[in-house]
Amino acid sequence: MQGKVIKQFLLGVLVGVFTMLVFFAGVMSERLWALPILENLLPKSRQNAQEMVSQKILTEESVVTEVASRVSTSVVTVSVLEERRVSSPFSLDPFGFFESPDSDKVETREMDIGSGFIVDSGLVVTNKHVVSGSADKYKVILKNGEEYQVEKIWRDPQNDLAILKVSGGEFVPIELGDSDNLRVGNFVIAIGTALGEFRHTVTTGVVSGLGRGITAGDGYSGFAEELDNVIQTDAAINPGNSGGPLLNSLGQAIGVNVAVSQGANNIGFALPINIVKASLQTFNETGQFDRAFFGVRYQLISQSAAILNDLPAGALVREVVENSSADISGIKPGDIITVFEGQKVTEELSLAELVLGKKIGDKVEVEIYRDGQKQKLTVTMQGEPS
Numbered sequence: 001m002q003g004k005v006i007k008q009f010l011l012g013v014l015v016g017v018f019t020m021l022v023f024f025a026g027v028m029s030e031r032l033w034a035l036p037i038l039e040n041l042l043p044k045s046r047q048n049a050q051e052m053v054s055q056k057i058l059t060e061e062s063v064v065t066e067v068a069s070r071v072s073t074s075v076v077t078v079s080v081l082e083e084r085r086v087s088s089p090f091s092l093d094p095f096g097f098f099e100s101p102d103s104d105k106v107e108t109r110e111m112d113i114g115s116g117f118i119v120d121s122g123l124v125v126t127n128k129h130v131v132s133g134s135a136d137k138y139k140v141i142l143k144n145g146e147e148y149q150v151e152k153i154w155r156d157p158q159n160d161l162a163i164l165k166v167s168g169g170e171f172v173p174i175e176l177g178d179s180d181n182l183r184v185g186n187f188v189i190a191i192g193t194a195l196g197e198f199r200h201t202v203t204t205g206v207v208s209g210l211g212r213g214i215t216a217g218d219g220y221s222g223f224a225e226e227l228d229n230v231i232q233t234d235a236a237i238n239p240g241n242s243g244g245p246l247l248n249s250l251g252q253a254i255g256v257n258v259a260v261s262q263g264a265n266n267i268g269f270a271l272p273i274n275i276v277k278a279s280l281q282t283f284n285e286t287g288q289f290d291r292a293f294f295g296v297r298y299q300l301i302s303q304s305a306a307i308l309n310d311l312p313a314g315a316l317v318r319e320v321v322e323n324s325s326a327d328i329s330g331i332k333p334g335d336i337i338t339v340f341e342g343q344k345v346t347e348e349l350s351l352a353e354l355v356l357g358k359k360i361g362d363k364v365e366v367e368i369y370r371d372g373q374k375q376k377l378t379v380t381m382q383g384e385p386s
Helices: 002-033 037-041 045-074 274-285 304-309 325-329 351-356
Strands: 075-085 106-120 123-126 137-141 147-149 151-157 161-166 187-192 198-216 227-232 245-246 253-260 267-274 296-300 316-321 337-339 365-371 373-380
Touching: 037 325, 045 075, 045 198, 075 123, 075 187, 106 187, 106 274, 123 365, 161 325, 161 373, 187 253, 198 337, 227 253, 227 316, 253 274, 267 274, 296 337, 296 351, 316 325, 337 351
Parallel strands: none
Antiparallel strands: 075 106, 075 137, 106 123, 123 161, 137 147, 151 161, 187 198, 187 245, 198 227, 227 267, 245 253, 253 267, 296 316, 316 337, 337 365, 365 373
């Protein structure tokens, strides 16, 4: 019995000695002849981590290049042809007399002012402020340089959206995603004509916030507007990007780039694509943007602000449009709209989002807070007053 134990002990010693010899032999061979024996036997966690990071970067780059290549055919530059009457300064004729200025001289210039994307054969979505000039002539320019005159413009009265009608070419529609599925941190890609000069500029970033309510402008045309329920992103959205698509990693449009924040860097905003889809549905059914118009300009009172000021949370009405649905129902500036058709008005569910689902003729029960008391009003939804 004792002899058996001794044999097992000696066997264990021999195995240990052999293992040590193999280890030192591996070290020496790697030092002297650069043979990767230990590398094959013992995986290097640091090297694996670096490989994973490199693979992640490579995957992200391939996503961007693939999306940019595939989607760019659906992204357009919006250009305007402006005619301006100019006066030449006084000048001397050959005999030394002053000539009067030529007040009838007309100067024509063309410039890129924004972006857009094709949503149907011959239909292009852009921002309303990009094509705000009723007397100007617009055209869209494809990536391959083909130019098409804008034949008709429909402007959405409630959102910073417009639809342009073009014809005569082979247009590739973009795929529309679902902005309700967005999460903060999602990877996004923006394509547009940056600074009104660099066509099909591609930038990347993430969704920085959702459901924002801001006052923003495009920094290019002096445009400034109250925007509600918008997507915030750190993807570079420069003047001229307005109207271009904000895309997810599948190349689906999940937003319409609309503005850059005034006085801030790396903060851009986009209208959720589901708002566009609702507008397009109405447009396809009626040929117009005939949608319910509530008619208030408001400031959201968050739950924390409500507690501090001893007020209910909701939409504080700042202005009521004359002869609008809200005006006719009796809503006044200073009212706080707390409930809209049974749903509380919150940061997560804004008044604009609740109104979006209504149609002309719908009757909606609204709860307001006025002079320290709650009241209920019935609102009949109407179109935008003329």
